[in-house]
Amino acid sequence: MESLKEKKLPKATAKRLPVYLRHLKILDATGVQRIKSKEFAEITQVPSATIRRDFSHLGELGRSGYGYDVPYLIEVLSHILETNEEKKIALIGFGNLGKALANNNFRRNENLSVTAVFDNDPQLVGQTVGDHYVYGMDQLAEVVKEEGITVAISTVPSRYAQSAVDVIVDAGITAILNFAPDPVVVPKAVNIQYIDLTTELQTLIFFDTTYSQKTRV
Amino acid sequence: MESLKEKKLPKATAKRLPVYLRHLKILDATGVQRIKSKEFAEITQVPSATIRRDFSHLGELGRSGYGYDVPYLIEVLSHILETNEEKKIALIGFGNLGKALANNNFRRNENLSVTAVFDNDPQLVGQTVGDHYVYGMDQLAEVVKEEGITVAISTVPSRYAQSAVDVIVDAGITAILNFAPDPVVVPKAVNIQYIDLTTELQTLIFFDTTYSQKTRV
Numbered sequence: 001m002e003s004l005k006e007k008k009l010p011k012a013t014a015k016r017l018p019v020y021l022r023h024l025k026i027l028d029a030t031g032v033q034r035i036k037s038k039e040f041a042e043i044t045q046v047p048s049a050t051i052r053r054d055f056s057h058l059g060e061l062g063r064s065g066y067g068y069d070v071p072y073l074i075e076v077l078s079h080i081l082e083t084n085e086e087k088k089i090a091l092i093g094f095g096n097l098g099k100a101l102a103n104n105n106f107r108r109n110e111n112l113s114v115t116a117v118f119d120n121d122p123q124l125v126g127q128t129v130g131d132h133y134v135y136g137m138d139q140l141a142e143v144v145k146e147e148g149i150t151v152a153i154s155t156v157p158s159r160y161a162q163s164a165v166d167v168i169v170d171a172g173i174t175a176i177l178n179f180a181p182d183p184v185v186v187p188k189a190v191n192i193q194y195i196d197l198t199t200e201l202q203t204l205i206f207f208d209t210t211y212s213q214k215t216r217v
Numbered sequence: 218m219e220s221l222k223e224k225k226l227p228k229a230t231a232k233r234l235p236v237y238l239r240h241l242k243i244l245d246a247t248g249v250q251r252i253k254s255k256e257f258a259e260i261t262q263v264p265s266a267t268i269r270r271d272f273s274h275l276g277e278l279g280r281s282g283y284g285y286d287v288p289y290l291i292e293v294l295s296h297i298l299e300t301n302e303e304k305k306i307a308l309i310g311f312g313n314l315g316k317a318l319a320n321n322n323f324r325r326n327e328n329l330s331v332t333a334v335f336d337n338d339p340q341l342v343g344q345t346v347g348d349h350y351v352y353g354m355d356q357l358a359e360v361v362k363e364e365g366i367t368v369a370i371s372t373v374p375s376r377y378a379q380s381a382v383d384v385i386v387d388a389g390i391t392a393i394l395n396f397a398p399d400p401v402v403v404p405k406a407v408n409i410q411y412i413d414l415t416t417e418l419q420t421l422i423f424f425d426t427t428y429s430q431k432t433r434v
Contacts, residue, residue: 026400183242199235207408
């Protein structure tokens, strides 16, 4: 499947792949082996014609009237989204969340690893905590250059997030995963993704409250 | 706007609201005040006719040829997704991630609060760590009933996630936010949402690598 990674997918298609993958994994876990584009459209809220067109970019994945093979689709999509190249990650902010992420080290993909940890707490900078030496934020640009780091994960709280992200961008990093949900401003060439736990929780509760089919006792 | 919360939105519309809200916040942060459904369709990958129909359920939000007011849309969507009722949350697993979530306490919504913390580590159970007393998992059903807890956040690692979720479901909880990304099996009446940090990171890197407009030096 190597050729798939080299071929550029339409960006709109690429954006939908993680959504497809997430829903396919849930189907797989509930024992669904085959799915038709119409059924998958209902689940993903993507029109079935779009799904068929997207999947056609990925090769011969389905047969007319038969549907798509769920485990095979998962394999293909996982392969496309997987990073085969080793990616070095700077972790910014070493509180509880930073520690959880540093130790987790994204186990499911061995090409993702936290290379260096940064904070600006004088009590932490220069210390080794667990396996991680903590650098000061003023050392970021230097360490990023030396280590060839291209990705940053920021666990810096919202009110300091913009200034942390400015330092990250100045250091030449172009991909940022931000755990502070308030949007920050970055140059066009920088990709930033937000993890917003309050919204995830609110969405869950909204569905549980509004659409629940339970009989309340 | 209270009537909106009482009126049931189509479930398909409701599912898209968090997606809309996330993109609107990013637009707002970059200074965009007004957006047409066609432009918004390109950003969200939702067809513009669907967007217009979804928004029509929310009242008079736009004018023909003028587009939608971004800050106002944010206000309306936030209001709908917000929990006005207090929700009590059980936090399962009190490692670094659990501690980060317990202390964060979902600040942006004061109706969300971690009511009780659970673990099955004998070194933790019965201890008070920071502000949190740690209960054993065998006390979950009892505490859930006493406190009126309806939501659980699980930070239990993948290999123990199914057995933790089984205990959570048996305790009568119907909304679960699971930080272990491998799908678990729950009854139909239970809503479960996954936070998959490896996939989020892979998606970010995929876009950074494949669609970057940067000139590499």
